[in-house]
Amino acid sequence: MSEKIEVGSVIAGKVTGIQPYGAFVALDEKTQGLVHISEVTHGFVKDINDHLKVGDEVNVKVLSIDEAAGKIGLSIRATEEAPERPAAQPKKPAAKKRPAASKQMTSYTDSTEGFNTLKDKLQEWIDQSQREEVKK
Numbered sequence: 609m610s611e612k613i614e615v616g617s618v619i620a621g622k623v624t625g626i627q628p629y630g631a632f633v634a635l636d637e638k639t640q641g642l643v644h645i646s647e648v649t650h651g652f653v654k655d656i657n658d659h660l661k662v663g664d665e666v667n668v669k670v671l672s673i674d675e676a677a678g679k680i681g682l683s684i685r686a687t688e689e690a691p692e693r694p695a696a697q698p699k700k701p702a703a704k705k706r707p708a709a710s711k712q713m714t715s716y717t718d719s720t721e722g723f724n725t726l727k728d729k730l731q732e733w734i735d736q737s738q739r740e741e742v743k744k
Contacts, residue, residue, distance in 0.1 A: 613639060613680065615670050618687055623664040631660050633668055633682055641680030643668060649685050 613619065613635060621633035621641075630644040643666075648659050660666070672681035 613670060613673065615673055618667055618669050621666055621668050621682070623660050623662050623666060626656055626660060626662060628656065631656060633666060635668075635680070639680065641668070641670070641682040643682045643684055647671070647681075647683035647685050650688065650690050 619635050621635045623631050624634045624640060625632040628645070630642050631648070632640050633643055634640045645653050645656050648656060653659060666684055667687045668682040668684055669686035670680060671683050671686070672679075674680075
């Protein structure tokens with residue numbers, strides 16, 4: 609690997625190959641590195657081919673160098689200024705509380721007419737189960 613390439617340096621390179629996971633960039637005649645798809649641009653990249661093509665001249669920042677494996681990790685997005693986030697939208701006013709249900713509806717749901725609690729039904733189910741066992 610070239611002696612002049614250091615982590616943190618920004619270098620001009622040329623895209624030599626594209627894969628679904630990233631782009632290979634030649635830094636000089638003997639050295640190339642990989643720009644992972646997540647380092648192509650700010651934001652989500654679904655298809656790297658929408659952003660780069662073979663032969664493109666790009667500026668890359670060296671993120672990592674693995675001398676033993678002969679790999680260099682690069683980033684294009686680290687050389688670009690992050691886009692400004694849109695100004696925070698003012699919060700919507702809190703939803704108004706709905707008026708209480710009508711008295712007629714309230715009295716119906718408050719009464720147990722038509723509704724049986726588990727406690728009330730339990731004894732009925734026990735009795736029913738015992739009657740069925742006696743029939744067998």
